[in-house]
Amino acid sequence: MQPDQSGIMQQPPQPVLVVNNLSCSRDDRLLFAELSFSLAAGQVLLLEGDNGSGKTSLLRILCGFRTADDGEIRWRGQTLDSGSYYKEMAYVGHADGAKKELTVLENLRFTQALHSQSGYDIDQALIKVELAGFDDNSVQTLSAGQKRRLSLARLLIAGAVLWILDEPFTSLDRRGIALTEALIAAHVRQGGMVMLTSHHDLTLTGLPLQRIHLNSCQ
Amino acid sequence: MSVIPAVVNRFFHQTASPPYFYALAERLAPWLTGVFLLLLAAGLYGGLYLAPSDYQQGESYRIIYIHVPAAWMSLFVYVLMAVMAGIALVWRMKLAEVMLIASAPIGAGFTFIALVTGSLWGKPMWGAWWVWDARLTFELILLFQYLGIVSLYGAIEDRRAAARAVSILALVGVVNVPVIHYSVEWWSTLHQGPTITKLDKPSIHVSMLIPLLLMAVAFKFYYLIAVLQNARLELLKREATSQWVKNLLEKTA
């Protein structure tokens, strides 16, 4: 296919993450069935639904922590385990994933060592999440909101394309929420992808936002 | 996949489907029970009545007809569980998981029988209920491995996750089995003098051997009967909300 420079804006963006006919159940209860969607560069996907509707389960399937009952997930045309998926994704879940006895800097250095792609360096990332100057504070001295922002710094350092965020706005104050939204917006404008769940109303104006509503099926 | 002929492949797919397997197990049960009872009767008749008494151990040796087949089965079932664990982990086949779980209590039962009968045999022979004999010690550790599998499965709530955990444990355990066997053997020669070896008889008389083999085969059939009953229960528990169970309930109601 010849790339047409003039028509590039009209073409639908090429999907990078494709999810096909995904089903998942927990303890005999069907959470969702035959769920299909795709995500392309520069898109945000917001998962909505009641508690227990399977939002977290879906995100955890995309992380490879859970296996789906049925269906397939492709990243750049390849299965998650065989391709470059884990080099290009990063996840922030309910737990902070930081060691409370270690300092902010020590934690982030470890994150850096675990990832093969290099993103922001640690100083830049800390400035971005407004934690500059906290390098040598041990994590247990941080407030809950600051710990959340530390998790966001991890996303920046990992240099990931796809961000998977499970309730990233919990325990953040208004300023923290604005900061997180700005980070998401900036990431998406640079061609990144974000998948998130949130109870909070997003004010991501001007961004291509997909919404998926998970009903709790009986 | 292309290595496996299509017919075989289809056979496995069909047999592995829960409703088909459930019905098949039901249909097989009376036949298996018949064969088992026949073999058992022949084995017991040969072992307890026809076979002559042992010139050294008198009549007490007749425990051999359950002790030795049970000890064989305790190992056989464990190895079989490891095979099913491999299948469950590689192909994620549900039926293999079910059969693995269903086998564990039966294997534990055989191991328990081997231990108790070994002890009952040992009392008149050694003068003590328990002697740290290599084989008995091995069976004891094997029993712990079985119990570990049963209790790990019971402790994890999510059944799929529990089955995965148990599969991993069974595979690690089966690697451990020969190492334990060898080490215990070495240990018992180190710490005590030679004991009466019960199995290493250079030759066993044919009239004793035939009932022994009959009992061994009978125990294999028993395993099949028991494992199928256990597997049916496990399948029902897992698939309680599925359509085939609903159909089954409507049919019986």
Next chain:
Amino acid sequence: MSISAAFFAIIRRDLLLAFRRRAEAANPLFFFVLVVTLFPLAVGAQPHLLQSMAPGVIWVSALLAALLSLDAMFRSDFDDGSLEQLLLSPYPLTVLVLGKIIAHWLVTGLPLLLVAPLLADFLGLPAQAMGTLWLTLIIATPLLSLIGAVGVALTVGLRRGGMILSLLVLPLYVPVLIFASGAVDRAAGGLAADAQLDILLAMLLAALVLAPLPVSAALKMSVN
């Protein structure tokens, strides 16, 4: 960053953590010393009896100390979400897990090496067996960490996994116990223990290669 950097980063981080929680990290060592002290109190202080029991006492105590320390291997990582981040790393989980096991041994196994000869002397183990005791500890305490890791990885997701952990791990420890204490026993009697040491070494090498596989698989199951 490369895979070896990630491997060493894990060891470095876990050692740093152990240093920050040093009060907690010293517990297995105290436990080891305590259990060894209990034996003379229980069976009496006859030198002959203690001497003949010494290899077994030291090894059973080392085994129990290792068992006690196992739960800490993945517990805090599981609780604070670090384990999830470890699983998402693009590097092979087996290598990262091996790093964690080695760090665990450095923190819990290595100190035993330093105290054990002292305790063995208290129990009256002949001097000619000291070298062998050391060798068995060097070879076999890493084995305890490697084998134990499988058990912890399987039970880390359980709220009360402690009892099950011992039930899973102790049968797997039996061969290590037999060969290690057997080797020391032989050395104490003036016999060569090369065969037992060779077997232990072979088991260690096999476990180094094989153990990370079930551990990784079990961790993936546990985060579910």
Next chain:
Amino acid sequence: MTLRIFLEMGGYGFYVWTAYGVTLLVLLLNILLPVVQRRQLLRQLSLRQKRGQR
């Protein structure tokens, strides 16, 4: 050979018959328990289904 001699087993009767008895017990339990449990489960499930239909 009379039944009594057979049961005595040359003085080892207690050991031999206890061994056979324990074996029989374990083997029976391992078959009967799953069967009983399955019947119970089936009864429960069919009760639940009837309640669901109403």
